[in-house]
Amino acid sequence: MTKSITKTLAMLSTSACVAMGATAGFAETWDMPMAYSATNFHSAVGAEFASCVTAGTGGDLEIVTHPGGSLFAGAEIKRAIQTGQVNIGERLLSGHQNENALFGFDSIPFLATSFDDSERLWEAAKGPLTDLLAEQNLHLLYAVPWPAQGLYFDREINSVAEMEGIKFRSYNNATARLAELSGMLPVQIEAAEISQAFATGVAESMVSSGSTGYDRQVWESLSHFYEVDAWLPRNYVLVNLDAWNGLSAETQNVMNGCSVVAEYAGDWRSIQYTDFTLNELAANGMTVGPAGEGLTAELREFGVIMTNEWLEATGDQGQAIVDAFHASSN
Numbered sequence: 001m002t003k004s005i006t007k008t009l010a011m012l013s014t015s016a017c018v019a020m021g022a023t024a025g026f027a028e029t030w031d032m033p034m035a036y037s038a039t040n041f042h043s044a045v046g047a048e049f050a051s052c053v054t055a056g057t058g059g060d061l062e063i064v065t066h067p068g069g070s071l072f073a074g075a076e077i078k079r080a081i082q083t084g085q086v087n088i089g090e091r092l093l094s095g096h097q098n099e100n101a102l103f104g105f106d107s108i109p110f111l112a113t114s115f116d117d118s119e120r121l122w123e124a125a126k127g128p129l130t131d132l133l134a135e136q137n138l139h140l141l142y143a144v145p146w147p148a149q150g151l152y153f154d155r156e157i158n159s160v161a162e163m164e165g166i167k168f169r170s171y172n173n174a175t176a177r178l179a180e181l182s183g184m185l186p187v188q189i190e191a192a193e194i195s196q197a198f199a200t201g202v203a204e205s206m207v208s209s210g211s212t213g214y215d216r217q218v219w220e221s222l223s224h225f226y227e228v229d230a231w232l233p234r235n236y237v238l239v240n241l242d243a244w245n246g247l248s249a250e251t252q253n254v255m256n257g258c259s260v261v262a263e264y265a266g267d268w269r270s271i272q273y274t275d276f277t278l279n280e281l282a283a284n285g286m287t288v289g290p291a292g293e294g295l296t297a298e299l300r301e302f303g304v305i306m307t308n309e310w311l312e313a314t315g316d317q318g319q320a321i322v323d324a325f326h327a328s329s330n
């Protein structure tokens with residue numbers, strides 16, 4: 001990895017010189033909508049990526065990030081890029097599982113539960129996902145995992161039976177299905193809106209990372225975080241394919257180089273952020289720790305059900321991803 005980063009940086013500086021040496025063409029600005037708060041590590045990585053491209057192209061292509069859902073809300077970002085309302089943006093693709101089940105490969109409970117697993121699963125899925133996105137007029141640049149997903153509640157929970165009837169904030173089909181299997185009542189809410197949803201009692205629980213709980217200060221309404229390590233969903237930075245094809249080879253090179261750096265930095269930040277945010281949840285009064293054995297065993301059963309459902313929905317393509325993931329651990 002270090003070697004490829006060094007190569008990338010060398011490539012970037014070459015491209016930057018080429019771009020700066022070129023006779024100034026028309027400088028272009030691309031707005032980049034992002035759904036999560038400005039202080040979130042994904043948004044920080046996006047801002048670094050934007051500066052990298054702006055500097056690397058000698059200002060020929062300036063990218064301006066708009067975090068916190070300020071330009072488009074999370075659910076609208078993919079369509080905005082596809083239709084060319086913006087040329088670039090970041091989106092949690094599992095939010096579009098209803099369009100194509102393949103988008104949910106990173107949200108299958110207990111398939112890939114660590115950063116290493118997540119990396120291997122991503123390697124297995126990258127090809128098919130890139131092809132699927134290209135069919136939708138989207139070019140995939142890079143993807144960064146969230147820390148592992150755990151369960152938040154406003155009370156102590158030791159079994160699935162105790163979850164009956166709890167209002168559960170979901171962020172994609174998989175999280176809604178998990179709620180359904182455990183007898184909770186799912187309500188889909190963007191991360192930007194959850195502080196208010198918890199404060200007003202619209203939701204009393206969710207599955208997410210320590211990162212989102214920290215960003216949204218959920219300790220104001222919730223009391224428990226159970227480290228379940230259920231899966232690590234990813235955010236994806238996508239470009240409108242026509243806009244991508246319209247870029248010069250030099251600019252594409254710079255963007256590819258900046259993407260490699262962003263993916264590497266994003267992984268690193270996500271790993272660092274895991275302990276930091278869990279400590280912050282505890283420091284702000286929440287009970288933070290692993291789920292009990294009974295609850296964990298029950299949740300793992302849901303994992304088996306949901307893995308089978310996903311394989312049924314995706315057929316040979318899904319099976320090939322899961323097989324390649326398992327094969328890569330040998």
Ligand code: PCA
Nearest residue numbers: 146171191208209212233
């Ligand atoms: N935070 C995002 C997605 C996964 C995560 O950790 C959210 O809760 O919306």
